[in-house]
Amino acid sequence: MTTTPETDLAADVADGARKMALSYFRKPLAVDDKPDSSPVTVADREIEAYMRACIAAAFPAHGIFGEEQDPERLDASEIWVVDPIDGTKSFVTGHPLFGNLMAFLRDGRPVMGQIEMPALGERWQGTKGQPTLFNGAPCRTSACTDPAEALAYTTDPLLFAGDDRAVFDMLAASVRLLRFGGDCYNYGLLASGHCDLVLEIGLQPYDYLPLVQVIEGAGGVITDWDGRPLGLGSRGDVLASATPELHDRMLARLAERAPVPA
Amino acid sequence: MTTTPETDLAADVADGARKMALSYFRKPLAVDDKPDSSPVTVADREIEAYMRACIAAAFPAHGIFGEEQDPERLDASEIWVVDPIDGTKSFVTGHPLFGNLMAFLRDGRPVMGQIEMPALGERWQGTKGQPTLFNGAPCRTSACTDPAEALAYTTDPLLFAGDDRAVFDMLAASVRLLRFGGDCYNYGLLASGHCDLVLEIGLQPYDYLPLVQVIEGAGGVITDWDGRPLGLGSRGDVLASATPELHDRMLARLAERAPVPA
Numbered sequence: 148m149t150t151t152p153e154t155d156l157a158a159d160v161a162d163g164a165r166k167m168a169l170s171y172f173r174k175p176l177a178v179d180d181k182p183d184s185s186p187v188t189v190a191d192r193e194i195e196a197y198m199r200a201c202i203a204a205a206f207p208a209h210g211i212f213g214e215e216q217d218p219e220r221l222d223a224s225e226i227w228v229v230d231p232i233d234g235t236k237s238f239v240t241g242h243p244l245f246g247n248l249m250a251f252l253r254d255g256r257p258v259m260g261q262i263e264m265p266a267l268g269e270r271w272q273g274t275k276g277q278p279t280l281f282n283g284a285p286c287r288t289s290a291c292t293d294p295a296e297a298l299a300y301t302t303d304p305l306l307f308a309g310d311d312r313a314v315f316d317m318l319a320a321s322v323r324l325l326r327f328g329g330d331c332y333n334y335g336l337l338a339s340g341h342c343d344l345v346l347e348i349g350l351q352p353y354d355y356l357p358l359v360q361v362i363e364g365a366g367g368v369i370t371d372w373d374g375r376p377l378g379l380g381s382r383g384d385v386l387a388s389a390t391p392e393l394h395d396r397m398l399a400r401l402a403e404r405a406p407v408p409a
Numbered sequence: 410m411t412t413t414p415e416t417d418l419a420a421d422v423a424d425g426a427r428k429m430a431l432s433y434f435r436k437p438l439a440v441d442d443k444p445d446s447s448p449v450t451v452a453d454r455e456i457e458a459y460m461r462a463c464i465a466a467a468f469p470a471h472g473i474f475g476e477e478q479d480p481e482r483l484d485a486s487e488i489w490v491v492d493p494i495d496g497t498k499s500f501v502t503g504h505p506l507f508g509n510l511m512a513f514l515r516d517g518r519p520v521m522g523q524i525e526m527p528a529l530g531e532r533w534q535g536t537k538g539q540p541t542l543f544n545g546a547p548c549r550t551s552a553c554t555d556p557a558e559a560l561a562y563t564t565d566p567l568l569f570a571g572d573d574r575a576v577f578d579m580l581a582a583s584v585r586l587l588r589f590g591g592d593c594y595n596y597g598l599l600a601s602g603h604c605d606l607v608l609e610i611g612l613q614p615y616d617y618l619p620l621v622q623v624i625e626g627a628g629g630v631i632t633d634w635d636g637r638p639l640g641l642g643s644r645g646d647v648l649a650s651a652t653p654e655l656h657d658r659m660l661a662r663l664a665e666r667a668p669v670p671a
Binding site: 236237239240242243244298302304305326336339340341 | 501589591604
């Protein structure tokens with residue numbers, strides 16, 4: 148495995164973000180509701196500020212897109228995408244399944260991604276052209292090709308509203324086992340071969356772009372529900388699968404849903 | 410805090426169950442589907458056999474009710490209720506949120522309960538008349554009294570079928586934040602004051618009886634959806650709340666649902 152200046156920075160940033168997150172975890176924290184009614188805490192804000200400062204110090208010309216602050220230099224060819232706490236709803240309920248996410252994009256395509264789980268001491272890092280690492284060791288998706296055999300996750304069934312409710316019902320009817328919760332952690336489990344399928348909706352670029360290289364470098368596939376690659380402008384519906392065959396079968400079922408505006 | 414022969418045994422059993430569970434966790438395991446289509450593995454079976462052997466050696470006259478084997482001596486006035494792996498769906502997907510549960514009943518009422526989380530190194534133990542302990546230190550539920558402020562959990566929305574779907578919708582509409590997954594862990598979070606409300610359906614005695622003293626000893630309330638205490642013959646619908654006020658308010662909303670046969 149070859150490290151790059153970008154992977155080194157991501158690892159350093161995750162080490163710091165882990166310490167910061169744990170210093171706030173299970174402590175009394177004011178929880179504010181954002182305009183979209185998702186929660187945010189001082190921990191989200193301070194960790195994002197720290198991540199941005201680290202990136203700006205190492206790569207001052209790079210762009211930054213994050214959850215809590217305005218985007219910077221999005222016209223740059225190299226852009227970092229950061230989520231200080233993915234799973235803030237877990238974080239504020241003392242639940243250890245919250246993550247810290249980073250992606251590095253070159254010319255609009257994610258070429259590095261990282262899922263850091265502060266309270267679990269677990270980290271996945273994916274770099275284009277290299278095997279995904281789980282706590283430093285290569286990991287691999289399962290060999291599952293049949294939806295009926297798939298162990299599947301989706302974080303929040305309430306996000307499937309209106310016409311998308313039919314997609315949730317299709318998912319529940321298609322797979323062997325469907326579990327809930329988890330946020331970014333579900334994609335780490337997929338990369339390590341523990342589950343086979345994750346289907347979600349309503350994600351933001353800082354939620355899904357850090358997952359891309361983690362999944363692809365472990366042998367899996369991740370696209371939107373129409374099979375298109377994920378970028379900063381994607382809709383936020385995501386399908387991640389352990390194998391190309393499983394992915395194609397789920398895309399075929401998704402193709403039967405009500406049309407979604409592009 | 411006074412230990413009793415029963416709490417000492419429960420702690421010893423949990424120590425062993427933790428080691429056994431971790432020896433199987435994230436290893437290749439055949440997953441069988443039980444008649445109710447819930448998964449079971451050799452880990453479930455071997456851990457329950459171990460738990461039963463420990464109990465029988467210490468208290469040969471006591472009854473035992475568990476998930477994987479037939480009940481023994483249920484006419485005894487003292488009965489142990491054991492769940493070797495609560496959250497087998499998590500366990501088989503490499504997910505650390507699975508537990509090991511024990512309850513001790515005297516004359517039909519749970520007087521001791523324990524939630525052990527092998528992969529997280531966390532344990533709650535509740536004994537009648539004493540404060541609930543989290544990893545050996547007393548813990549306490551939150552002071553939340555208003556459903557609209559409550560951070561709530563339910564493991565699996567798919568369990569709310571038919572008329573019960575309206576209860577799920579009521580829960581989702583009542584609370585500040587609703588999260589999914591977690592199984593027994595949600596009740597530990599409640600006992601430690603991290604979340605405020607758990608509402609579930611379709612639980613078995615080995616799922617819910619170990620929770621009772623954990624919740625009550627931390628200041629919370631746990632009953633069925635009609636406010637009745639939980640015993641071996643309860644229906645399996647469970648409401649757990651941080652405070653009596655919050656509990657009463659949720660019971661009032663549950664009272665508006667379609668009638669359920671007693």
